Amino acid sequence: MSRSAPLVPSALPVLLTAFLLTACGAGVHGTPGAEGLRDPYFPKAGNGGYDVTHYDLRLDYAPGSGAPRLTGEATLTARATQSLSAFDLDLDGMDVQSVEVEGSAARWNRDGQELTVRPRHDLDRGETFRTTVRYRGTPRTLTDPDGSHEGWLPTRGGALALGEPVGSMAWFPGNHHPSDKATYDITVTVPKGLRAVSNGELRSERTSGDRTAYAWHTGEPMATYVATVAVGRYDISRSTAPGGLPVYTAVAPTEAKASRKVLARIPEIIEWARYNFGPYPFSSTGVIVDRPDTAEYALETQNRPVFPGTPDLETLVHELVHQWYGDSVTPRSWRDMWLNEGFATYAEWLWGEDHGGDSAQRTFDALYDHGEDDDPDLWAFPPAKPSGPGHISDTPVYQRGAMVLHKIRQTVGDDRFYDIVQGWAAAHRHGNADTAQFTAYVEKMAPHQDFSTIWADWLYGEGKPAHR
């Protein structure tokens, strides 16, 4: 252990002075962790110098008649990956009340989304340490580079938290980059009569006076961008899928009737996906179906994807398959977004093929021949190289991403293709992976095939490939 450089009083014995200088010379002093992880699209997202292993979030939410109020206490357990004199957390908005590291008050300051924490004592490399941040305020709704909204979305009498790519920093301080995954306990206290739904499994529900606390536990690693909280009035249904997998659905009462039929297919979709993609990666599943005006898009929040309004079957399949590709195998950076969306989109094609719809080949051909009629941006950039942070959710990432997978399938045949997609989910289960790892994996699984044209033209090449 070392301390921040102390002032040495002139009366201090020479020997002790020498000792302190030696300690400095031995290089045991920490340095500040980086303020970002240099993501190619969101360079300030995440922070250097530590790795979070667990988030314990205690939130109290009052929707109220005026500005909604969130009071939070976030305790992060993290491991230092370098000796640290200071480190950053990402938090956008909210008023910070106090920060403690290992039980001692820490100095802190804020600059934009960076909350810089200076612990009283330097942290050693490899040390596990706990940081508690107390904060309150009205959480922000953030506007993404593509104009869509995320973060904390107030709803009629409640709220919905969505975090792709960086919205979760609006409601809790953390290491908000997909490369740092952790387990979670999220406890949300709300006015009695409302429900708070989150990721993982509901451990307890306790009413005291006019407030009810819902405690949720996520035991498998989760990226911050797929963390969620939904507060409101929901019809709750609990059931089990084959194999005993718990299914927990929360549906806005206005959507209950319309969604009954499609949600009844969740067990069947999970079974189909297990058969194609391997074991389901988490301890529970389900959905949150909110009112149509709460959000602009569905999101694959872990265990329990969120839908604004009753989903159609294809969208339900898409978000549930994201549990394998996106939530369990998570991109190493936002450049690798196609590893999420290409897979989830291709799963829609496969579902159609397996259920009396068009074959994936036919879907591919229709896109190749006429895709730009539906979206002129289909060929705007290659899936593995989005043209900027405002384009990581554009059509090429989804549709061209799915076309890359179809090209692989054409090359290796069905048996090997399913070995590849299942093997990929198994090899990086609960972890992170990037595009270079994916192409290397495909080449390893089919060593006698040549993929160089697929990579060059379909994955990384500009414009519409000349050959299908």
Ligand SMILES: [Zn+2]
């Ligand atoms: Zn998706």
